[in-house]
Amino acid sequence: MIIMKRRNFLAAALSTPFLARAGFAEEVGLTLPDELKTPENARNNISSFRTIDWRDHFEALGKGAIVADTVSRALHFWSPEGDYKLYPTSVPISTDLTRRGYTSVINKVKNPTWTPTPSMRERDPSLPVTVPAGPANPLGVRALYLSWQYYRIHGTHDTRKIGRRSSDGCIGLYNEQIVDLYDRVAVGTQVKLI
Structure with missing residues (x-):
């Protein structure tokens, strides 16, 4: 026994x-x-909870690699040396808001401000023009800006969102986990959303 x-x-x-x-x-x-x-x-x-192989998505690790799986709601990260980390995520609310394909990290921001996109403000005109860093900011404590305009991998103060379809297009992580990922990721890291 x-x-x-x-x-x-x-x-x-x-x-x-x-x-x-x-x-x-x-x-x-x-x-x-x-x-x-x-x-x-x-x-x-x-x-x-499944792991994937970076070789199924990229030819080489380069500066590192991220695969954000919108179906399983998980972000997979590989360092340039091949070290692997898996993070639970929030994903876009609908397929209309979900972009898939290849992009890259073009900027890293600590305590980012948030500006709703034009389409968000169209759907909800009551949204503020900008939200400064702090507990009301939907981007949490760190943000990785992608080469696609308006798309981010970021933290969230609202922990209920992780594991759910709850974003307007971005990939969200717990604040503690975005800090961990932020410290590991270099500008130029390749990203694929599937």
């Missing part, structure tokens, strides 16, 4: 493919709810 603390079980369960997790849960004497055992729910339960 395998004895495992709940915390260790959760760490192992979240890092393994869904169907393997179901078997592992039974092996250690835990029962998953029926709705989590069905194959149609498997993709929703594991997608954010």
Whole structure:
């Protein structure tokens, strides 16, 4: 019989493919709810925890590489040396606001100000012209500006947004995690949104 603390079980369960997790849960004497055992729910339960290979998206690492997966709501980062980090994200609310393809980091800003885009102000004229750095700023404490106008990878003060479709086009991370990513990313890092 395998004895495992709940915390260790959760760490192992979240890092393994869904169907393997179901078997592992039974092996250690835990029962998953029926709705989590069905194959149609498997993709929703594991997608954010899968790793991908940078070689499937880029020819070389160069200054580093980022793949933001809008389906699994995860950002994958590789340093120039190949070190890998995975971060949960928020993603655009709709496919109309989602841009996919290749871009790059062109600027890094600590404590950014936020200016709503013209289309945001068209949809909601009550938006302020600019929001200074601080707790009301939707860009959080750091922002990576992409070569696509108005698109950012940034933090958020609203932690409820992470793991959800909640942005107007940007990729959002917890503030603590955008600080970590910001410190690792160089201007010129290649980015792909899928």
